[in-house]
Amino acid sequence: MKPKTLIIGSSGKTGSRILSKLKQAGYPVQLGSRKAEPSFDWENPENWEETLQGIDQVYISFQPDLAVPSSLKAIQSLVQVCQKNKVKRLVLLSGRGEPEAKVCEQVVQNSGLEWTILRSSWFLQNFSEGMFLEPILEGKVLFPKVAAKEPFVDLDDLSELAFASLVTDKHKNKLYELTGPELVSFKDVFNTIAEVTNQSIEFEELPLDDYLLTLKEFGLPEDVLWLIDYLFRTVLDGRNESVVSDLELALGRKPKDFQTYAKETAKSGIWKMPERVS
């Protein structure tokens, strides 16, 4: 019988892709989000037992990020409930360059269950489905650390590997550090998006503290500001400015490069700026 997977974050950027792959291949799935029935909420461990009834394996994307101080206790508690419910396999989405995430990875690796760790670089889809889409559509990007380079990962590649980790034994008990095939600076990202969409994107670099202050004035809550500060100050301090071959070896093909993603995404129309009345 095909194993049943709980996808935590099933309506998110990675979870939705894994969900459609599992469904297409005829695997039973259980949605994992606050809106699912039964609901799964990282803030509310009381009903995790109910959600995990009859579940054989779990794809774990934590919210908001394994770097936050509450993540360790949450992952420990989830692993305990999984052990109690005889879950067989865990696939954990983790963040590259985050020491706090490594501690959570170890909890999964030492769980006694089968595991795969996907320790990912920043997603390309942050620019088309995540926090950087809105400024792109407004045609005005304020950004700190524009010269920082990141080996962005495409989420169709990541979810292909997550799917294979759930439905085959090929990736059992393996930790993959996921990068795309090249380093790209944020400045190049925004310039390329302007080029492939034939739209102008005004671009202003500002110091990180000023950027955080601007976001605070826009009303972003303290915990979100803390995480943005952490991601820019810690993860983008140069530690991730390298490409590794794990994803290519695991997929058996080259991961998607930035130009291909940018051209495909431009064609989809996601970056088309709304008409402005002047």
Ligand SMILES: NC(=O)c1ccc[n+]([C@@H]2O[C@H](COP(=O)([O-])OP(=O)(O)OC[C@H]3O[C@@H](n4cnc5c(N)ncnc54)[C@H](OP(=O)(O)O)[C@@H]3O)[C@@H](O)[C@H]2O)c1
């Ligand atoms: N963005 C990057 O570049 C990057 C890179 C490496 C690793 N990561 C990691 O990727 C993970 C996020 O994955 P993603 O981008 O696929 O997700 P996402 O697009 O941020 O989607 C969020 C998902 O989580 C659910 N959710 C939100 N709050 C929740 C809560 N309190 N309890 C349960 N579910 C909740 C949402 O559904 P509901 O709203 O219905 O609950 C939705 O399904 C994070 O752990 C992040 O650290 C991100």
